Amino acid sequence: MKPDATAPAPTPGAGPGFTSIGTVTGAATVYGVHGAAGRTRWKCFAGRRQLASATEAVEWASIPPGGVSGEHRHTRTEEIYLVLRGRGEFLFNGRPHPVGPGSLALTAVGNVHGLRNVSDTDLDWWVIESLAPSTSAVLSGATYRPGVPPMGDSVIHDLFKERTVSTAGVFGGPLRGVEVTELEAGDRCFLGSDDAELAVFVHSGQGWARAADGTSAELAADTCVTLGARTRTRVEAASPLRLLIVTLAVPRHPAEA
Structure with a gap:
Protein backbone atom coordinates (compact mmCIF):
# COMPACT_ATOMS: atom_id res chain seq x y z
CA MET A 1 0.00 0.00 0.00
CA LYS A 2 1.59 3.22 -1.16
CA PRO A 3 1.44 6.59 0.60
CA ASP A 4 -1.68 8.42 -0.55
CA ALA A 5 -3.00 11.80 0.53
CA THR A 6 -6.38 11.25 -1.10
CA ALA A 7 -9.01 9.41 0.91
CA PRO A 8 -10.94 6.68 -0.92
CA ALA A 9 -14.67 6.97 -1.33
CA PRO A 10 -16.60 5.87 1.78
CA THR A 11 -17.86 2.31 1.70
CA PRO A 12 -21.60 1.91 2.43
CA GLY A 13 -22.13 0.24 5.78
CA ALA A 14 -18.55 0.78 6.89
CA GLY A 15 -17.96 0.34 10.62
CA PRO A 16 -15.75 2.33 12.98
CA GLY A 22 -2.76 -3.61 21.76
CA THR A 23 0.94 -3.52 22.51
CA VAL A 24 3.34 -6.14 23.84
CA THR A 25 3.38 -4.36 27.21
CA GLY A 26 2.18 -6.76 29.89
CA ALA A 27 2.95 -9.86 27.83
CA ALA A 28 2.49 -13.09 29.79
CA THR A 29 5.37 -15.40 30.65
CA VAL A 30 4.62 -18.99 29.68
CA TYR A 31 6.78 -22.03 30.43
CA GLY A 32 7.07 -25.20 28.35
CA VAL A 33 5.37 -23.97 25.17
CA HIS A 34 4.64 -26.95 22.90
CA GLY A 35 6.62 -29.17 25.25
CA ALA A 36 9.89 -27.22 25.11
CA ALA A 37 11.80 -26.34 28.25
CA GLY A 38 12.24 -22.68 29.17
CA ARG A 39 10.09 -19.58 28.98
CA THR A 40 8.24 -17.73 26.27
CA ARG A 41 6.78 -14.23 26.46
CA TRP A 42 3.38 -14.16 24.76
CA LYS A 43 0.59 -11.72 23.97
CA CYS A 44 -2.70 -12.31 22.15
CA PHE A 45 -4.05 -9.22 20.37
CA ALA A 46 -7.22 -10.69 18.88
CA GLY A 47 -8.98 -14.03 18.53
CA ARG A 48 -12.05 -15.65 17.03
CA ARG A 49 -14.40 -13.68 19.30
CA GLN A 50 -13.17 -10.37 17.92
CA LEU A 51 -12.59 -11.28 14.27
CA ALA A 52 -15.08 -11.88 11.46
CA SER A 53 -12.65 -13.96 9.40
CA ALA A 54 -11.91 -17.60 10.19
CA THR A 55 -8.84 -16.55 12.15
CA GLU A 56 -7.86 -18.34 15.34
CA ALA A 57 -5.53 -15.72 16.78
CA VAL A 58 -3.25 -12.75 16.15
CA ILE A 80 2.59 -17.67 9.72
CA TYR A 81 5.66 -16.81 11.76
CA LEU A 82 7.06 -13.39 10.87
CA VAL A 83 10.39 -12.72 12.60
CA LEU A 84 10.59 -9.17 13.94
CA ARG A 85 13.93 -9.13 15.75
CA GLY A 86 16.73 -11.55 16.51
CA ARG A 87 18.00 -14.59 14.64
CA GLY A 88 17.06 -18.20 14.89
CA GLU A 89 16.31 -21.49 13.21
CA PHE A 90 12.84 -22.25 11.91
CA LEU A 91 12.34 -25.98 12.42
CA PHE A 92 10.21 -27.49 9.67
CA ASN A 93 9.51 -31.22 9.45
CA GLY A 94 12.69 -31.93 11.41
CA ARG A 95 15.01 -29.65 9.43
CA PRO A 96 16.41 -26.27 10.60
CA HIS A 97 16.28 -23.18 8.37
CA PRO A 98 18.06 -19.92 9.32
CA VAL A 99 15.73 -16.95 9.86
CA GLY A 100 16.14 -13.30 10.84
CA PRO A 101 14.25 -10.01 10.76
CA GLY A 102 11.74 -10.11 7.91
CA SER A 103 11.72 -13.89 7.55
CA LEU A 104 8.15 -15.03 6.86
CA ALA A 105 7.53 -18.76 7.36
CA LEU A 106 4.30 -20.37 6.13
CA THR A 107 3.10 -23.60 7.75
CA ALA A 108 0.22 -25.45 6.09
CA VAL A 109 -1.84 -28.23 7.65
CA GLY A 110 0.02 -31.53 7.97
CA SER A 130 -6.16 -19.18 10.74
CA LEU A 131 -8.54 -22.07 10.25
CA ALA A 132 -7.87 -24.41 7.35
CA PRO A 133 -10.83 -24.98 4.99
CA SER A 134 -11.30 -28.50 6.37
CA THR A 135 -11.57 -27.14 9.91
CA SER A 136 -14.05 -24.46 8.88
CA ALA A 137 -16.16 -27.13 7.15
CA VAL A 138 -16.30 -29.25 10.28
CA LEU A 139 -17.23 -26.28 12.48
CA SER A 140 -19.99 -25.18 10.09
CA GLY A 141 -21.45 -28.66 9.80
CA ALA A 142 -20.65 -28.98 6.11
CA THR A 143 -20.09 -32.41 4.61
CA TYR A 144 -16.43 -33.24 4.89
CA ARG A 145 -14.43 -36.44 4.48
CA PRO A 146 -11.18 -36.09 6.41
CA GLY A 147 -7.97 -37.23 4.83
CA VAL A 148 -4.32 -37.19 5.77
CA PRO A 149 -2.81 -33.86 4.62
CA PRO A 150 0.58 -34.23 2.96
CA MET A 151 3.76 -32.85 4.47
CA GLY A 152 5.33 -30.24 2.19
CA ASP A 153 8.57 -28.39 1.64
CA SER A 154 9.47 -25.38 3.77
CA VAL A 155 8.10 -22.05 2.51
CA ILE A 156 10.12 -19.12 3.84
CA HIS A 157 10.14 -15.64 2.31
CA ASP A 158 12.22 -12.52 2.96
CA LEU A 159 9.32 -10.11 3.39
CA PHE A 160 11.51 -7.03 3.78
CA LYS A 161 13.05 -7.78 0.38
CA GLU A 162 9.98 -9.10 -1.47
CA ARG A 163 7.63 -6.48 0.03
CA THR A 164 4.46 -8.45 -0.81
CA VAL A 165 3.91 -12.19 -0.33
CA SER A 166 0.85 -14.14 -1.45
CA THR A 167 -0.06 -17.40 0.31
CA ALA A 168 -1.76 -18.79 -2.81
CA GLY A 169 -0.83 -22.40 -3.40
CA VAL A 170 0.19 -22.89 0.25
CA PHE A 171 -2.82 -21.79 2.32
CA GLY A 172 -6.49 -22.32 1.52
CA GLY A 173 -7.99 -20.37 4.42
CA PRO A 174 -8.59 -16.67 5.01
CA LEU A 175 -4.95 -15.57 5.30
CA ARG A 176 -4.32 -14.36 1.76
CA GLY A 177 -1.17 -12.27 1.91
CA VAL A 178 1.41 -10.27 3.84
CA GLU A 179 2.99 -6.96 2.87
CA VAL A 180 5.16 -4.11 4.11
CA THR A 181 4.18 -0.44 3.95
CA GLU A 182 6.81 2.19 4.76
CA LEU A 183 6.03 5.86 5.28
CA GLU A 184 8.37 8.80 5.71
CA ALA A 185 7.67 11.41 8.39
CA GLY A 186 4.62 13.42 7.31
CA ASP A 187 3.40 10.78 4.85
CA ARG A 188 -0.07 9.29 5.14
CA CYS A 189 -1.96 6.35 3.71
CA PHE A 190 -5.41 4.82 3.97
CA LEU A 191 -5.83 1.19 4.96
CA GLY A 192 -8.93 -0.89 4.38
CA SER A 193 -10.57 -3.60 2.31
CA ASP A 194 -14.16 -4.34 1.37
CA ASP A 195 -13.74 -8.11 1.61
CA ALA A 196 -11.06 -8.60 4.26
CA GLU A 197 -9.96 -7.64 7.73
CA LEU A 198 -6.44 -6.31 8.13
CA ALA A 199 -4.01 -7.14 10.92
CA VAL A 200 -1.39 -4.39 11.18
CA PHE A 201 1.82 -4.58 13.24
CA VAL A 202 4.11 -1.57 13.74
CA HIS A 203 7.65 -2.83 13.26
CA SER A 204 9.30 0.56 13.80
CA GLY A 205 8.56 4.27 13.98
CA GLN A 206 5.75 6.38 15.36
CA GLY A 207 2.50 7.76 14.04
CA TRP A 208 -1.28 7.85 14.37
CA ALA A 209 -4.22 5.88 13.04
CA ARG A 210 -7.67 7.46 12.80
CA ALA A 211 -10.81 5.43 12.12
CA ALA A 212 -13.91 6.59 10.27
CA ASP A 213 -15.73 7.43 13.52
CA GLY A 214 -12.88 9.72 14.64
CA THR A 215 -11.40 7.22 17.10
CA SER A 216 -7.61 7.47 17.04
CA ALA A 217 -4.75 5.29 18.20
CA GLU A 218 -1.11 6.12 18.74
CA LEU A 219 1.21 3.92 16.73
CA ALA A 220 4.62 2.92 18.04
CA ALA A 221 6.90 -0.08 17.67
CA ASP A 222 5.25 -3.34 18.78
CA THR A 223 1.71 -1.99 18.50
CA CYS A 224 -0.84 -4.21 16.75
CA VAL A 225 -4.23 -3.11 15.44
CA THR A 226 -6.86 -5.11 13.60
CA LEU A 227 -9.17 -3.32 11.19
CA GLY A 228 -12.63 -4.50 10.23
CA ALA A 229 -13.69 -5.23 6.67
CA ARG A 230 -15.52 -2.43 4.82
CA THR A 231 -13.69 0.23 6.81
CA ARG A 232 -11.11 2.90 6.02
CA THR A 233 -8.41 3.96 8.45
CA ARG A 234 -6.08 6.89 7.92
CA VAL A 235 -2.48 6.44 9.03
CA GLU A 236 -0.01 9.32 9.45
CA ALA A 237 3.69 8.94 10.15
CA ALA A 238 5.33 11.15 12.78
CA SER A 239 8.68 9.51 11.98
CA VAL A 250 -14.05 -12.52 5.52
CA PRO A 251 -17.03 -14.66 4.43
CA ARG A 252 -19.15 -13.10 1.73
CA HIS A 253 -22.54 -11.79 2.80
CA PRO A 254 -25.41 -13.93 1.39
CA ALA A 255 -26.63 -10.92 -0.59
CA GLU A 256 -23.21 -10.67 -2.26
CA ALA A 257 -22.88 -14.36 -3.10
Whole structure:
Protein backbone atom coordinates (compact mmCIF):
# COMPACT_ATOMS: atom_id res chain seq x y z
CA MET A 1 0.00 0.00 0.00
CA LYS A 2 1.59 3.22 -1.16
CA PRO A 3 1.44 6.59 0.60
CA ASP A 4 -1.68 8.42 -0.55
CA ALA A 5 -3.00 11.80 0.53
CA THR A 6 -6.38 11.25 -1.10
CA ALA A 7 -9.01 9.41 0.91
CA PRO A 8 -10.94 6.68 -0.92
CA ALA A 9 -14.67 6.97 -1.33
CA PRO A 10 -16.60 5.87 1.78
CA THR A 11 -17.86 2.31 1.70
CA PRO A 12 -21.60 1.91 2.43
CA GLY A 13 -22.13 0.24 5.78
CA ALA A 14 -18.55 0.78 6.89
CA GLY A 15 -17.96 0.34 10.62
CA PRO A 16 -15.75 2.33 12.98
CA GLY A 17 -12.53 0.56 11.96
CA PHE A 18 -10.62 -0.71 14.97
CA THR A 19 -11.45 -4.27 15.97
CA SER A 20 -8.61 -4.42 18.50
CA ILE A 21 -5.63 -2.34 19.60
CA GLY A 22 -2.76 -3.61 21.76
CA THR A 23 0.94 -3.52 22.51
CA VAL A 24 3.34 -6.14 23.84
CA THR A 25 3.38 -4.36 27.21
CA GLY A 26 2.18 -6.76 29.89
CA ALA A 27 2.95 -9.86 27.83
CA ALA A 28 2.49 -13.09 29.79
CA THR A 29 5.37 -15.40 30.65
CA VAL A 30 4.62 -18.99 29.68
CA TYR A 31 6.78 -22.03 30.43
CA GLY A 32 7.07 -25.20 28.35
CA VAL A 33 5.37 -23.97 25.17
CA HIS A 34 4.64 -26.95 22.90
CA GLY A 35 6.62 -29.17 25.25
CA ALA A 36 9.89 -27.22 25.11
CA ALA A 37 11.80 -26.34 28.25
CA GLY A 38 12.24 -22.68 29.17
CA ARG A 39 10.09 -19.58 28.98
CA THR A 40 8.24 -17.73 26.27
CA ARG A 41 6.78 -14.23 26.46
CA TRP A 42 3.38 -14.16 24.76
CA LYS A 43 0.59 -11.72 23.97
CA CYS A 44 -2.70 -12.31 22.15
CA PHE A 45 -4.05 -9.22 20.37
CA ALA A 46 -7.22 -10.69 18.88
CA GLY A 47 -8.98 -14.03 18.53
CA ARG A 48 -12.05 -15.65 17.03
CA ARG A 49 -14.40 -13.68 19.30
CA GLN A 50 -13.17 -10.37 17.92
CA LEU A 51 -12.59 -11.28 14.27
CA ALA A 52 -15.08 -11.88 11.46
CA SER A 53 -12.65 -13.96 9.40
CA ALA A 54 -11.91 -17.60 10.19
CA THR A 55 -8.84 -16.55 12.15
CA GLU A 56 -7.86 -18.34 15.34
CA ALA A 57 -5.53 -15.72 16.78
CA VAL A 58 -3.25 -12.75 16.15
CA GLU A 59 -0.34 -13.00 18.59
CA TRP A 60 3.21 -11.94 19.49
CA ALA A 61 5.85 -14.19 21.03
CA SER A 62 9.45 -13.90 22.20
CA ILE A 63 12.08 -16.36 23.43
CA PRO A 64 15.44 -15.55 25.05
CA PRO A 65 18.85 -16.63 23.74
CA GLY A 66 18.91 -20.43 23.55
CA GLY A 67 15.12 -20.59 23.90
CA VAL A 68 12.86 -22.89 21.90
CA SER A 69 9.23 -22.81 20.87
CA GLY A 70 8.63 -26.55 20.67
CA GLU A 71 8.02 -28.49 17.49
CA HIS A 72 4.37 -29.45 16.93
CA ARG A 73 2.18 -30.64 14.07
CA HIS A 74 -0.53 -28.45 12.60
CA THR A 75 -3.67 -30.51 12.14
CA ARG A 76 -6.42 -27.87 11.87
CA THR A 77 -4.84 -24.45 11.28
CA GLU A 78 -2.54 -22.63 8.89
CA GLU A 79 0.01 -20.32 10.51
CA ILE A 80 2.59 -17.67 9.72
CA TYR A 81 5.66 -16.81 11.76
CA LEU A 82 7.06 -13.39 10.87
CA VAL A 83 10.39 -12.72 12.60
CA LEU A 84 10.59 -9.17 13.94
CA ARG A 85 13.93 -9.13 15.75
CA GLY A 86 16.73 -11.55 16.51
CA ARG A 87 18.00 -14.59 14.64
CA GLY A 88 17.06 -18.20 14.89
CA GLU A 89 16.31 -21.49 13.21
CA PHE A 90 12.84 -22.25 11.91
CA LEU A 91 12.34 -25.98 12.42
CA PHE A 92 10.21 -27.49 9.67
CA ASN A 93 9.51 -31.22 9.45
CA GLY A 94 12.69 -31.93 11.41
CA ARG A 95 15.01 -29.65 9.43
CA PRO A 96 16.41 -26.27 10.60
CA HIS A 97 16.28 -23.18 8.37
CA PRO A 98 18.06 -19.92 9.32
CA VAL A 99 15.73 -16.95 9.86
CA GLY A 100 16.14 -13.30 10.84
CA PRO A 101 14.25 -10.01 10.76
CA GLY A 102 11.74 -10.11 7.91
CA SER A 103 11.72 -13.89 7.55
CA LEU A 104 8.15 -15.03 6.86
CA ALA A 105 7.53 -18.76 7.36
CA LEU A 106 4.30 -20.37 6.13
CA THR A 107 3.10 -23.60 7.75
CA ALA A 108 0.22 -25.45 6.09
CA VAL A 109 -1.84 -28.23 7.65
CA GLY A 110 0.02 -31.53 7.97
CA ASN A 111 3.41 -30.06 8.76
CA VAL A 112 5.53 -29.86 11.92
CA HIS A 113 7.20 -26.61 12.92
CA GLY A 114 9.01 -24.90 15.78
CA LEU A 115 11.51 -22.09 16.39
CA ARG A 116 14.89 -21.91 18.12
CA ASN A 117 16.77 -18.75 19.15
CA VAL A 118 20.43 -19.04 18.13
CA SER A 119 21.34 -15.37 18.75
CA ASP A 120 22.50 -13.50 21.85
CA THR A 121 19.36 -11.32 21.95
CA ASP A 122 15.66 -12.10 22.29
CA LEU A 123 13.94 -13.53 19.23
CA ASP A 124 10.57 -11.83 18.65
CA TRP A 125 8.00 -12.90 16.08
CA TRP A 126 4.44 -12.14 14.98
CA VAL A 127 2.08 -15.11 14.79
CA ILE A 128 -1.20 -15.35 12.90
CA GLU A 129 -3.09 -18.63 12.93
CA SER A 130 -6.16 -19.18 10.74
CA LEU A 131 -8.54 -22.07 10.25
CA ALA A 132 -7.87 -24.41 7.35
CA PRO A 133 -10.83 -24.98 4.99
CA SER A 134 -11.30 -28.50 6.37
CA THR A 135 -11.57 -27.14 9.91
CA SER A 136 -14.05 -24.46 8.88
CA ALA A 137 -16.16 -27.13 7.15
CA VAL A 138 -16.30 -29.25 10.28
CA LEU A 139 -17.23 -26.28 12.48
CA SER A 140 -19.99 -25.18 10.09
CA GLY A 141 -21.45 -28.66 9.80
CA ALA A 142 -20.65 -28.98 6.11
CA THR A 143 -20.09 -32.41 4.61
CA TYR A 144 -16.43 -33.24 4.89
CA ARG A 145 -14.43 -36.44 4.48
CA PRO A 146 -11.18 -36.09 6.41
CA GLY A 147 -7.97 -37.23 4.83
CA VAL A 148 -4.32 -37.19 5.77
CA PRO A 149 -2.81 -33.86 4.62
CA PRO A 150 0.58 -34.23 2.96
CA MET A 151 3.76 -32.85 4.47
CA GLY A 152 5.33 -30.24 2.19
CA ASP A 153 8.57 -28.39 1.64
CA SER A 154 9.47 -25.38 3.77
CA VAL A 155 8.10 -22.05 2.51
CA ILE A 156 10.12 -19.12 3.84
CA HIS A 157 10.14 -15.64 2.31
CA ASP A 158 12.22 -12.52 2.96
CA LEU A 159 9.32 -10.11 3.39
CA PHE A 160 11.51 -7.03 3.78
CA LYS A 161 13.05 -7.78 0.38
CA GLU A 162 9.98 -9.10 -1.47
CA ARG A 163 7.63 -6.48 0.03
CA THR A 164 4.46 -8.45 -0.81
CA VAL A 165 3.91 -12.19 -0.33
CA SER A 166 0.85 -14.14 -1.45
CA THR A 167 -0.06 -17.40 0.31
CA ALA A 168 -1.76 -18.79 -2.81
CA GLY A 169 -0.83 -22.40 -3.40
CA VAL A 170 0.19 -22.89 0.25
CA PHE A 171 -2.82 -21.79 2.32
CA GLY A 172 -6.49 -22.32 1.52
CA GLY A 173 -7.99 -20.37 4.42
CA PRO A 174 -8.59 -16.67 5.01
CA LEU A 175 -4.95 -15.57 5.30
CA ARG A 176 -4.32 -14.36 1.76
CA GLY A 177 -1.17 -12.27 1.91
CA VAL A 178 1.41 -10.27 3.84
CA GLU A 179 2.99 -6.96 2.87
CA VAL A 180 5.16 -4.11 4.11
CA THR A 181 4.18 -0.44 3.95
CA GLU A 182 6.81 2.19 4.76
CA LEU A 183 6.03 5.86 5.28
CA GLU A 184 8.37 8.80 5.71
CA ALA A 185 7.67 11.41 8.39
CA GLY A 186 4.62 13.42 7.31
CA ASP A 187 3.40 10.78 4.85
CA ARG A 188 -0.07 9.29 5.14
CA CYS A 189 -1.96 6.35 3.71
CA PHE A 190 -5.41 4.82 3.97
CA LEU A 191 -5.83 1.19 4.96
CA GLY A 192 -8.93 -0.89 4.38
CA SER A 193 -10.57 -3.60 2.31
CA ASP A 194 -14.16 -4.34 1.37
CA ASP A 195 -13.74 -8.11 1.61
CA ALA A 196 -11.06 -8.60 4.26
CA GLU A 197 -9.96 -7.64 7.73
CA LEU A 198 -6.44 -6.31 8.13
CA ALA A 199 -4.01 -7.14 10.92
CA VAL A 200 -1.39 -4.39 11.18
CA PHE A 201 1.82 -4.58 13.24
CA VAL A 202 4.11 -1.57 13.74
CA HIS A 203 7.65 -2.83 13.26
CA SER A 204 9.30 0.56 13.80
CA GLY A 205 8.56 4.27 13.98
CA GLN A 206 5.75 6.38 15.36
CA GLY A 207 2.50 7.76 14.04
CA TRP A 208 -1.28 7.85 14.37
CA ALA A 209 -4.22 5.88 13.04
CA ARG A 210 -7.67 7.46 12.80
CA ALA A 211 -10.81 5.43 12.12
CA ALA A 212 -13.91 6.59 10.27
CA ASP A 213 -15.73 7.43 13.52
CA GLY A 214 -12.88 9.72 14.64
CA THR A 215 -11.40 7.22 17.10
CA SER A 216 -7.61 7.47 17.04
CA ALA A 217 -4.75 5.29 18.20
CA GLU A 218 -1.11 6.12 18.74
CA LEU A 219 1.21 3.92 16.73
CA ALA A 220 4.62 2.92 18.04
CA ALA A 221 6.90 -0.08 17.67
CA ASP A 222 5.25 -3.34 18.78
CA THR A 223 1.71 -1.99 18.50
CA CYS A 224 -0.84 -4.21 16.75
CA VAL A 225 -4.23 -3.11 15.44
CA THR A 226 -6.86 -5.11 13.60
CA LEU A 227 -9.17 -3.32 11.19
CA GLY A 228 -12.63 -4.50 10.23
CA ALA A 229 -13.69 -5.23 6.67
CA ARG A 230 -15.52 -2.43 4.82
CA THR A 231 -13.69 0.23 6.81
CA ARG A 232 -11.11 2.90 6.02
CA THR A 233 -8.41 3.96 8.45
CA ARG A 234 -6.08 6.89 7.92
CA VAL A 235 -2.48 6.44 9.03
CA GLU A 236 -0.01 9.32 9.45
CA ALA A 237 3.69 8.94 10.15
CA ALA A 238 5.33 11.15 12.78
CA SER A 239 8.68 9.51 11.98
CA PRO A 240 9.71 6.87 9.42
CA LEU A 241 7.08 4.19 9.96
CA ARG A 242 7.19 0.52 8.92
CA LEU A 243 3.88 -1.36 8.97
CA LEU A 244 3.46 -5.11 8.48
CA ILE A 245 0.01 -5.89 7.08
CA VAL A 246 -1.81 -9.22 6.81
CA THR A 247 -4.98 -9.64 4.73
CA LEU A 248 -7.65 -11.93 6.26
CA ALA A 249 -10.60 -12.59 3.96
CA VAL A 250 -14.05 -12.52 5.52
CA PRO A 251 -17.03 -14.66 4.43
CA ARG A 252 -19.15 -13.10 1.73
CA HIS A 253 -22.54 -11.79 2.80
CA PRO A 254 -25.41 -13.93 1.39
CA ALA A 255 -26.63 -10.92 -0.59
CA GLU A 256 -23.21 -10.67 -2.26
CA ALA A 257 -22.88 -14.36 -3.10
